[in-house]
Amino acid sequence: MKYLITGGAGFIGSALIRYLIDSTEHTILNLDSLTYAGNLDSLESINSPHRYAFKEIDICNFSALKHEIQSFHPDIIMHLAAESHVDRSIDEPGAFIQTNIIGTYNLLEATRMYLDSASAESINNFRFHHISTDEVYGDLIGPDDLFTEDTPYAPSSPYSASKASSDHLVRAWGRTFQIPFIITNCSNNYGPFHFPEKLIPHTILNALHGKPIPVYGNGDQIRDWLYVEDHAIALNLAVTKGLIGETYNIGGYNEKKNLEVVESICNILEDLAPDKPANIKYYKELITFVSDRPGHDQRYAIDSSKITNDLGWRPNETFETGLYKTVDWYLQNKQWWERVLNGSYKLDRIGKIT
Numbered sequence: 001m002k003y004l005i006t007g008g009a010g011f012i013g014s015a016l017i018r019y020l021i022d023s024t025e026h027t028i029l030n031l032d033s034l035t036y037a038g039n040l041d042s043l044e045s046i047n048s049p050h051r052y053a054f055k056e057i058d059i060c061n062f063s064a065l066k067h068e069i070q071s072f073h074p075d076i077i078m079h080l081a082a083e084s085h086v087d088r089s090i091d092e093p094g095a096f097i098q099t100n101i102i103g104t105y106n107l108l109e110a111t112r113m114y115l116d117s118a119s120a121e122s123i124n125n126f127r128f129h130h131i132s133t134d135e136v137y138g139d140l141i142g143p144d145d146l147f148t149e150d151t152p153y154a155p156s157s158p159y160s161a162s163k164a165s166s167d168h169l170v171r172a173w174g175r176t177f178q179i180p181f182i183i184t185n186c187s188n189n190y191g192p193f194h195f196p197e198k199l200i201p202h203t204i205l206n207a208l209h210g211k212p213i214p215v216y217g218n219g220d221q222i223r224d225w226l227y228v229e230d231h232a233i234a235l236n237l238a239v240t241k242g243l244i245g246e247t248y249n250i251g252g253y254n255e256k257k258n259l260e261v262v263e264s265i266c267n268i269l270e271d272l273a274p275d276k277p278a279n280i281k282y283y284k285e286l287i288t289f290v291s292d293r294p295g296h297d298q299r300y301a302i303d304s305s306k307i308t309n310d311l312g313w314r315p316n317e318t319f320e321t322g323l324y325k326t327v328d329w330y331l332q333n334k335q336w337w338e339r340v341l342n343g344s345y346k347l348d349r350i351g352k353i354t
Contacts, residue, residue: 003028004074006059006107007081009038011194012131012186012228012235016078017043017052019232027051029072031065032081033058034346041336041345042193059103066110073114073122076239078129079107082163085197086135089159090294100162101169104130108173115179128181129239130170134224134249135160136185139297146303147185149247156295180244184235187251187302191228191322192329196340199258200323203265204330205337207286210277213266217292219259222299226252227322230315237311248311251302254319261323262287268327 003020007013008030020026027050032038034056046052057064059081069077081103083089083096108128115123137147138154155161167183174181194201206213234250242248256264266283280286307313317325330337339345 001026001075002072003076003078004031004069004072005029005078005080006031007038007079008032008054009034009040009043010080010084011037011042011198012189012231013080014039014042014193015191015228016080016232016235018045019229020236021046021048021052024236025051028053029068029074030054031057031059031068033060035083036346037084037195039193039195039340039345041339059107060098062106062110065106066113069110069114075122075125076127076129077107077111078131078235078239079104080131082166084133084159086157086159087197087293089157089162093158093162096158096162100159101165104166104169108169108177108179111179112173112177123180126180127239127244128170128174128179129235130167130181130183131235132167132183132185133160133163134185134187134251134300134302135297136164136167137300140299140301143299146301147249148303149185149249149306156297174245182238182242182244183247184238184307185247185249185302186231186234187224187226187300189226189228189231191326192333193336194228194326196337199261200265200326201330201337203262204269204327205341207266207269207283208273208277208330210279211286212288213262213286214288214290215259215262216290216296218289219257219262220298221258221296222255222301223258223261224251224301225254225256225261225319225322226250227315227317227325230317230322233316234307234313237313238307241311243310248307249302249304250307250313251304252315252317252319252322253304254315254322255301256319259287264320264323265327268324272328272331
């Protein structure tokens, strides 16, 4: 099968591509605009030129997007390209509107035009998979409440509002133009190759450098954590085995307070990196509480029973095993994150095809 993946140089997209190359025989075209978070270093291990190609394409460029879809003839489109950092969406919401809403519209329109000229067999076998977030559901109130596929949307930030908008566009194009779609909404991902601005890698790298580890408010915000390689397996299962028009929530069954996450990282570093920066005796000394961000949701937690019961998926990693692997990966792959921190990864786009 032929997979066209948008945003394949990002954190989740690159994990998905590595999984597909290693575990399937599918052919993959990766379209990514290589913004700050798109990093081809994360795909450097791939050595399958007959099965994998990359093109630097912005999904806001409709003509280029349309051309690539028409030329490649994909069986499956998996749409991961998105601006995804909440803090950035508060500072600069315009980029989120353009990429997450206009970009998704462009992709849907290019897909519609492609299917208009496709054979009946191609249409029957085609799937459009939109990868979204649990943040579209907003905030959970009760301590035992969970997001289900039927939870009403109530986004809190420009980021989550833009993703909610893109979800609605996909459903509308499915109903109006009969695009065979599947939507998945995931909880917080973590794991190797995660861009350093996110909580877990930011905590790891600040700790290693003896810098303050910022924690919003009192750190009691709760998130459900999903190991990115488990997510990649779930995504492929959803698009190949899921039912057209269905939504599947994907969570890690790992609810943790942000402060718990940070403290767990510090504990693992005590074991794996005992030679600390000179300014501290214990990594936890670096934890610094800072003013909470505007509109910060208190708790996210996903009910993953639908994808578990219908498709047989469960995460392989617990939070403890996944976090240990993640911290160890950052310790063993200093060159990757040093190139991100100093910006050199943006200067030589390894393997770029124009």
